[in-house]
Amino acid sequence: MxxxxxxxxxxxxxxxxxxxxxxxxxxxxxxxxxxxxxxxxxxxxxxxxxxxxxxxxxxxxxxxxxxxxxxxxxxxxxxxxxxxxxxxxxxxxxxxxxxxxxxxxxxxxxxxxxxxxxxxxxxxxxxxxxxxxGPQARRARAEGIGVTVLSRGFASDFGESAPWMLLGSKTLSYAANMAALRYATARGFDDVVYLSSDGEVLEGPRSTVVILRDGELISPPGEVGILEGTTLGAMAEVAEREGITVRRERLLVADLLVADAVWLVSSVTLAARVRRIDEVTLPTAEPSIDVATLVDRAVGRA
Ligand code: PLP
Structure with missing residues (x-):
């Protein structure tokens, strides 16, 4: 090429x-x-x-x-x-x-x-x-992102009770995800965090949510009806080799707001540090565990 x-x-x-x-x-x-x-x-x-x-x-x-x-x-x-x-x-x-x-x-x-x-x-x-x-992915890696929280409209047990909805599958039907991203962009945000109708943090339209809390990395479990992220899986393998715990736990928006750091991770953008959730600016201190470095190692970039 x-x-x-x-x-x-x-x-x-x-x-x-x-x-x-x-x-x-x-x-x-x-x-x-x-x-x-x-x-x-x-x-x-x-x-x-x-x-x-x-x-x-x-x-x-x-x-x-x-x-x-x-x-x-x-x-x-x-x-x-x-x-x-x-x-x-x-x-x-x-x-x-x-x-x-x-x-x-x-x-x-x-x-x-x-x-x-x-x-x-x-x-x-x-x-x-x-x-x-694209330049957006490179900017998100380097500068971080602002996200808005949007409802996905399903309860967190919907994926398990309605398999025909294909919630944990990566189907080609991404029009709603793309619409959510346009909705966010029009309001000055870079990305979206979806919430279930019962208030649980789900995922981004093309990414997995990871937070750092008390020295542990935490991400919502697959059973809330989200896609199992390959970046999260590969990163967890690297992290666990280094003695860092990666847990799956149900999260609320409040958990994101009080976390030591929040990231959206995905295969192409890799790790984007979340700097702002709606009108709330998140802590700026360097985190004790750097998810970006772990992800870089997991994909052979470092
Ligand atoms: N969740 C959704 C809905 C996605 O579309 C993606 C990636 O495209 C992810 C999570 C993250 O998955 P991966 O880390 O495998 O890229």
């Missing part, structure tokens, strides 16, 4: 890599698809129903971070959707090809997309795209 640095400010970086993993006449052999050419049929159920699932991975130094965690979660999402996608080996062959095409010059955001395929039939469509990591 090109060598343009990802810090170009005024000209958006439009480089893309596309790899088709399943679908089309050639079956399941990963192949590079011209990034400026259409790939899906117009009736693909990903496009018309959001019927499928996806993963977003970081490419750093030409290597893909924690692919096995993403493939395990993709398998869980596709099982919940009753979708039979490519095998892990087929995905891995596509990921390797896409990362090689992208190169090591800039960080990339690599998506795995699994769609139910064309409505007319023909089976699943599976493909990979790579795009540059």
């Amino acid at each position: 090109g060598t343009a640095t990802d810090s170009t400010v005024d000209r958006p970086d439009t480089r893309r890599v596309v790899v088709l993993v399943a679908g089309g006449p050639e079956g399941r052999r990963p192949r590079v698809h011209p990034a400026d050419q259409p790939l899906l049929l117009a009736d693909d159920l990903a496009a018309v129903r959001g019927d499928g699932c996806f993963e977003t991975l970081l490419v750093v130094g030409g290597k893909v971070a924690k692919p096995e965690r993403h493939l395990a979660r993709l398998r869980r999402s596709s099982a919940a959707l009753e979708l039979e996608g490519p095998s892990d080996d087929e995905w891995l062959a596509g990921i390797t090809l896409a990362a090689r095409e992208w190169g090591a010059a800039a960080e990339g955001m690599l998506r795995l997309v699994l769609s139910r395929g064309p409505e007319r039939g023909g089976g699943v469509t599976a493909y990979i795209t790579v795009a540059p990591v």
Whole structure:
């Protein structure tokens, strides 16, 4: 791929890599698809129903971070959707090809997309795209973020009692999450923390909430109907090797407001320190445990 640095400010970086993993006449052999050419049929159920699932991975130094965690979660999402996608080996062959095409010059955001395929039939469509990591993510890492708390409208036990809602799956139906982010941006915030209808802290529209309290890292448990974060999982592994406890515990907004530090963690933005929650400015002291460093180690950036 090109060598343009990802810090170009005024000209958006439009480089893309596309790899088709399943679908089309050639079956399941990963192949590079011209990034400026259409790939899906117009009736693909990903496009018309959001019927499928996806993963977003970081490419750093030409290597893909924690692919096995993403493939395990993709398998869980596709099982919940009753979708039979490519095998892990087929995905891995596509990921390797896409990362090689992208190169090591800039960080990339690599998506795995699994769609139910064309409505007319023909089976699943599976493909990979790579795009540059945008300036927003780099700013969030460096400067931190302001978040607004928004209701998701479901009780914290809804995920378990209503499996058809696919709450713990990473489905392609992200329009509401994107709308929540636009709603936040229009009000001067960078991101969102969702709350259940019974007042529990859930997650961000594309991130996991982590707080530091009394020397322990705490994040809400999966059973409140949230996506199990791969960044949290990889970070916890690194933290526990260093004797740092990472606990799962139900949290209220008050827990965030009195925490020693709060972060939103995710695969591409990595760790964004929360500086403000609605009108409340959070403590600015350097935390005793730096989640950003733990996450960097977990993804091979440090
Ligand atoms: N929660 C939601 C709803 C997400 O979309 C994401 C990531 O996209 C996360 C949490 C964080 O997951 P990960 O750390 O695997 O990126």
